[in-house]
Amino acid sequence: MDKLTNNRLSEQLQARFAERIKNTSEPYGLYTIEVTKEDILEVLEYLKTDPQLQFNYLTDITAVHYPEQALSIAVVYHLHSLVNNLRIRIKVYIDGNYPAIPTATVLWNGANWMERETYDFFGVQFIGHPDLRRILNVDDMEAFPMRKEFPLEDPNRVDKKDYFFGR
């Protein structure tokens, strides 16, 4: 079997999912696709279990907040195939007001903490996650601090004026 490349990967994905995969690109040789949240679990499962692809290593799950877009939260998955030494990035844009997406813990146990972190900072509900608690912030926090509307520092603080720091 010859080496798996981005071209063959894209052909295989096109053959399997056709137009359900959108906006493919290849920034710095890393094949990137966009899918909807209805398809994400199917795509992930196919990538993981297909004997030719074997994307068996979940590197990272994270999210990005784009307040100016209609679908304002992008959940980003980075997968890695230890067998083929190839990577893929999958983006899913979801509604920022009601962010919900199926969980990947059914495929990888490692997704557990990554999704907890994403929930903690962006408020993304991972449907079916076994233990979706906050992980780095305190349990009774109400905001989701990595969203853009959340300020870096409390603007009402009186002890951190610029002139104290010579700014």
Add this chain to the structure above:
Amino acid sequence: MIFPVNAALERYRERMDSLEPEEMVINLGPQHPSTHGVLRLELITDGEIVKEVIPHMGYLHRCFEKHAESMNYGKTIPFTDRMDYLASMNNSHGFVMGVERMLGLDQKIPKRIEYIRVLVCELNRIASHLIAIGTYGIDIGAFTPFMWCFRDREHIMNMLEWASGSRMLYNYIWIGGLFYDLPIGFEDRCGEFITYFKPKLKELEALLTKNQIFISRTANIGVLPADVAINYGCSGPMLRASGIKWDLRRVDNYSVYPEIEFDIPTGKGEMGHIGDCWDRYKVRADEVAESVRIIEQCLTKLTHEHKRTPEFDPRALVPKKVNLKAQDYYVRAENPKGELGFYFITQEKSDIPKRVKSRGPSFNNLSVISELSKGVLISDLIAILGSIDIVLGEVDR
């Protein structure tokens, strides 16, 4: 915005309120030395047996990602130092590589700079592994290795302080170059250290590796099979101890690692099963020896082919302003703990990123603890936790 009642939190509280008569909750940490920082483990125990481990993190959360969104790339480097504070050089090297690649600078960096970077990174890797080995010894009752490892690590700290000006948080590797060239005489002193350090490695081996008490405490404890390690996203020595030859220095061939000879140690299960605590210890001990080899080769290059010259300016390529187009880039580097990743999303015509996500290897390595420590003794849990080698600065970021 919806704030639903957190069902998982309710479930967790329910579990804690409805313990069986024989169950007891023990809080391990956050201020216990064997948790290697401020990790709090809630153990549900039955006598000496651990039935369930519930980790609580976040005591050291310093909002790295939020800070990184508010300042430019150069200013973020000191923040990366504070993630894995035992291996600051490796962190900033990973971050800087990513920004340089996006700027298109990565092929233009002079070889001398790259060799200095690899040299200081490997020195820092030795320091980090020495802490891992030394504190692992003290976790399970061996006091001498702890003192010896810290003694040898202090030499490295002093050398890096000489080069960068600070003892642990260096801010030495900059985008496009270095803070300063190595101080005059650094290569000699580093060579002396290597000559001094090599016999110490043998001593350490006699003291710990073949120590029967140490073997009894670590062999066949916390066995992590390769498929479970992959499933949990473990990387670095954790993954290699499970028998998978996976080292990003070889896989990605970044920096000058392709020009350097070194081997990738893997777990072989010499004392028990592949992937037990002893294997994880052994992989780290072997990696120290490999790092010594890398340092020797770097020193040869730095004193011969890429010598110090008066006109060499390590800041020549440092950009005044990092001007990027909007793009995504994921950079990864092999840290002492595992795969350190930075996922950049940049903005058009701005030197402030839209998002920087850091993938801390300790975070993913630690997530396997609940799986590894089901039904073990409390004393074995300490052995397992020590063998994972976490740094809480990186777990919490």
